[in-house]
Amino acid sequence: MGDTAAGLLQLLALLVALGVVWRPLGDWMARVYTAEGHWRGERLIYRLTGVDPDSDQRAGTYAVAVLAFSLLGIVLLYLVQRLQGVLGFDQGHGAVDPGVAFNTAISFVTNTNWQSYVPETTMGAVTQMIGLTVQNFVSAAVGMAVAVALVRGFVRSRAGGRIGNAWVDIVRGCTRILLPISVVVALVLLALGVVMSLHAGADVVGVDGRASTIALAPAASQEAIKELGTNGGGVFNANSAHPFENPNGATNWIEIFALLVIPVALTRTFGRMVGNQRQGVALLGVMATLWGAMLAIIWVAEAHASGPAAVAAGANLEGKEARFGVPSSALFANSTTATSTGAVNSMHDSYSAFGGGGTILNMLFSEMTPGGVGTGLYSILVVAIIAVFLAGLMVGRTPEYLGKKLGRREVTCAVVVVLAMPAVVLLGTGLAIALPSTGDALGNSGPHGLSEVLYAFASAANNNGSAFAGLTVTGPFFQTALGVAMLLGRFLPIVAVLALAGLLARQPRVPPSAGTLATDKPLFSVLVVGTIVLVAAITFLPALALSPIAEGLS
Amino acid sequence: MSTLREHREHTDTTDEPTPVHPVTGSALRRQGLAALRLLVVLTILLGVAYPLGIWVVSRVPGLHDQAEGSLMTADGTATGSSLIGIDPVPADPSGATDPWFHTRPSASAPDSATAGLGPADPSTSGGSNEAADSDGLVKAVGERRAAIAAREGVDPAAVPPDAVTASGSGLDPDISPAYAALQVPRVARVTGLGPDRVRALVEQATSGRTLGFLGEPTVNVSELDALVHGAAPSAR
Numbered sequence: 001m002g003d004t005a006a007g008l009l010q011l012l013a014l015l016v017a018l019g020v021v022w023r024p025l026g027d028w029m030a031r032v033y034t035a036e037g038h039w040r041g042e043r044l045i046y047r048l049t050g051v052d053p054d055s056d057q058r059a060g061t062y063a064v065a066v067l068a069f070s071l072l073g074i075v076l077l078y079l080v081q082r083l084q085g086v087l088g089f090d091q092g093h094g095a096v097d098p099g100v101a102f103n104t105a106i107s108f109v110t111n112t113n114w115q116s117y118v119p120e121t122t123m124g125a126v127t128q129m130i131g132l133t134v135q136n137f138v139s140a141a142v143g144m145a146v147a148v149a150l151v152r153g154f155v156r157s158r159a160g161g162r163i164g165n166a167w168v169d170i171v172r173g174c175t176r177i178l179l180p181i182s183v184v185v186a187l188v189l190l191a192l193g194v195v196m197s198l199h200a201g202a203d204v205v206g207v208d209g210r211a212s213t214i215a216l217a218p219a220a221s222q223e224a225i226k227e228l229g230t231n232g233g234g235v236f237n238a239n240s241a242h243p244f245e246n247p248n249g250a251t252n253w254i255e256i257f258a259l260l261v262i263p264v265a266l267t268r269t270f271g272r273m274v275g276n277q278r279q280g281v282a283l284l285g286v287m288a289t290l291w292g293a294m295l296a297i298i299w300v301a302e303a304h305a306s307g308p309a310a311v312a313a314g315a316n317l318e319g320k321e322a323r324f325g326v327p328s329s330a331l332f333a334n335s336t337t338a339t340s341t342g343a344v345n346s347m348h349d350s351y352s353a354f355g356g357g358g359t360i361l362n363m364l365f366s367e368m369t370p371g372g373v374g375t376g377l378y379s380i381l382v383v384a385i386i387a388v389f390l391a392g393l394m395v396g397r398t399p400e401y402l403g404k405k406l407g408r409r410e411v412t413c414a415v416v417v418v419l420a421m422p423a424v425v426l427l428g429t430g431l432a433i434a435l436p437s438t439g440d441a442l443g444n445s446g447p448h449g450l451s452e453v454l455y456a457f458a459s460a461a462n463n464n465g466s467a468f469a470g471l472t473v474t475g476p477f478f479q480t481a482l483g484v485a486m487l488l489g490r491f492l493p494i495v496a497v498l499a500l501a502g503l504l505a506r507q508p509r510v511p512p513s514a515g516t517l518a519t520d521k522p523l524f525s526v527l528v529v530g531t532i533v534l535v536a537a538i539t540f541l542p543a544l545a546l547s548p549i550a551e552g553l554s
Numbered sequence: 555m556s557t558l559r560e561h562r563e564h565t566d567t568t569d570e571p572t573p574v575h576p577v578t579g580s581a582l583r584r585q586g587l588a589a590l591r592l593l594v595v596l597t598i599l600l601g602v603a604y605p606l607g608i609w610v611v612s613r614v615p616g617l618h619d620q621a622e623g624s625l626m627t628a629d630g631t632a633t634g635s636s637l638i639g640i641d642p643v644p645a646d647p648s649g650a651t652d653p654w655f656h657t658r659p660s661a662s663a664p665d666s667a668t669a670g671l672g673p674a675d676p677s678t679s680g681g682s683n684e685a686a687d688s689d690g691l692v693k694a695v696g697e698r699r700a701a702i703a704a705r706e707g708v709d710p711a712a713v714p715p716d717a718v719t720a721s722g723s724g725l726d727p728d729i730s731p732a733y734a735a736l737q738v739p740r741v742a743r744v745t746g747l748g749p750d751r752v753r754a755l756v757e758q759a760t761s762g763r764t765l766g767f768l769g770e771p772t773v774n775v776s777e778l779d780a781l782v783h784g785a786a787p788s789a790r
Contacts, residue, residue, distance in 0.1 A: 249769020
């Protein structure tokens with residue numbers, strides 16, 4: 001079988017598998033977030049933490065809970081890293097450097113998992129487990145909670161701005177969705193060869209008589225939630241390119257499936273909660289269209305050697321693993337940047353101009369095709385609001401979406417969400433380029449150098465976490481600036497989305513009239529695709545023209 | 555332990571004018587305390603019980619060896635991992651009697667003069683991150699191609715792409731069947747095993763795509779060199 005045929009079969013298998021689980025998983029998640037009863041174990045958690053799981057919070061309280069949980073998470077994760085040396089099980093790595101600890105704490109709590117360190121020589125098993133794995137779960141659970149809160153805003157009529165209970169949503173996301181699926185995925189990965197060791201390394205003497213130490217880590221447990229929670233932080237520096245994290249074609253496929261499955265199935269959850277499946281299908285259509293289009297661009301660009309080095313080598317294989325080749329690398333790269341995962345099974349910095357540009361563009365679409373767990377759903381709902389608003393302007397009607405009127409305040413919240421990321425990316429990139437020290441940090445020069453900086457800020461502000469890793473980000477400027485970019489990129493939209501949810505939950509739900517735009521039809525999907533592309537084009541075309549486009553055309 | 559109680563009833567059903575519900579200092583303190591407690595409880599569940607549970611399962615015979623890195627052993631000592639490629643170094647530095655199959659170039663190979671040809675450092679990992687338009691990478695590809703062609707005694711144009719490009723991990727254990735075939739004549743000559751025998755060893759170390767369509771067909775160099783070593787123990 002040829003390379004392309006095998007790649008297409010792999011793609012088909014992925015789409016079929018996602019199609020099969022879309023309905024049961026989506027329905028299950030809808031039940032999780034609407035069920036009245038609590039599991040016995042959950043009751044114990046609520047008792048230990050002293051929260052009343054049956055209270056219904058206003059948007060303001062919900063937001064305070066989410067922010068307090070996240071900010072304290074940052075503090076705790078910082079402390080775990082700084083105290084790694086005295087906690088034991090640090091495999092001799094000692095305390096993590098303050099700059100790295102600051103950046104990493106923000107990075108994992110914001111679901112970014114940007115890594116400005118080499119894990120195998122920095123993070124001991126203790127930090128990997130009680131620090132990073134925990135945030136892999138709870139940052140994903142927070143994303144889902146915020147998305148569900150927004151959906152409740154649409155569903156509830158005259159609810160006085162009450163949008164659910166943040167503690168219950170976070171706990172259930174962990175206990176009923178992320179943990180059970182992670183256990184299954186971790187065991188499958190384990191059976192297929194992913195390592196799970198508490199040893200720092202294995203000493204070997206090769207056939208040539210040379211001694212070396214192979215780094216080991218407790219990878220399987222973290223690998224599962226790393227993909228499932230669209231986190232992306234590698235246990236090893238090479239991330240999912242490392243044979244211990246991703247040893248073969250089967251594990252690679254499972255990891256791609258795991259990072260797509262929740263964001264995709266959440267469209268079903270959404271449709272079920274609002275009582276109209278076709279609303280969810282319309283958004284799924286938007287996600288699938290842009291995901292498919294970007295896959296085609298990246299795959300074709302990588303399959304044809306372009307750029308002098310790739311032409312000299314005969315193929316675009318620098319930074320790619322032999323067991324994955326081009327098709328499995330392109331599929332992973334597209335899926336990891338279209339969700340907010342940021343795991344990599346090949347080095348995006350070494351991609352062709354248009355292949356690497358495609359991964360940047362995926363992030364500049366604001367991570368909603370299908371986006372991160374929860375973040376993807378709330379981002380695309382916000383763009384749907386903008387699309388409805390634009391359509392309303394064209395025909396001169398008060399826009400409505402899912403039975404809620406979109407007035408000035410609602411649209412203002414939506415615009416804050418949509419503009420937060422571009423503002424952070426463009427201001428951050430501009431500031432970095434203006435600094436003389438940035439020249440020394442670049443791994444490559446010319447247009448590709450600008451791509452590296454643009455990629456870094458796009459990745460941070462979208463909480464993706466992958467990198468054009470040639471850029472040296474360990475200096476104080478990038479550690480701080482990217483940390484701030486991650487914070488703003490995560491919490492500005494969350495606060496605005498929760499405010500929006502509260503505004504919507506206060507309104508009565510109005511029945512559709514003859515003038516209501518049908519948002520459950522393919523035409524609406526086209527309108528949303530157009531809005532996503534247009535917003536990205538208007539904000540980022542000048543920057544893209546100077547980086548990947550200039551490189552590709554030169 | 556105090557219980558965090560909030561408004562249970564949906565009493566507030568007006569939508570205009572906007573009611574303002576300021577979050578008070580004591581509410582902030584209660585939420586903060588709840589957040590802290592929940593983080594601790596979830597750390598025990600997700601950061602201790604979950605990974606240790608998976609680790610305990612990984613101790614089961616059949617999973618244990620994979621969980622510890624798929625190590626290959628000979629005479630009781632670990633000779634490497636079948637998942638980790640560390641390029642073997644021939645005893646004769648001139649390479650005239652080089653009996654080994656070689657891995658792809660690695661970004662962590664020590665000697666930059668060899669453009670990434672040489673043993674990787676398995677205590678770390680990563681790629682070169684050189685761009686496709688990088689002059690440095692163009693030069694490195696040319697040097698790798700020339701060095702490999704000289705080593706194998708072939709036309710530089712015959713060297714396949716995976717042989718002249720560094721992997722993403724720097725620890726890629728696999729090469730393409732084409733690159734393995736290119737090395738067969740030299741290994742057969744130096745070890746005295748003969749081309750048929752060496753081709754059979756290559757066959758043993760070759761895997762197709764998983765299920766016929768996942769991944770790429772590859773030859774595992776770590777396993778192959780162990781087989782060569784077993785067949786010709788004196789070759790170094």
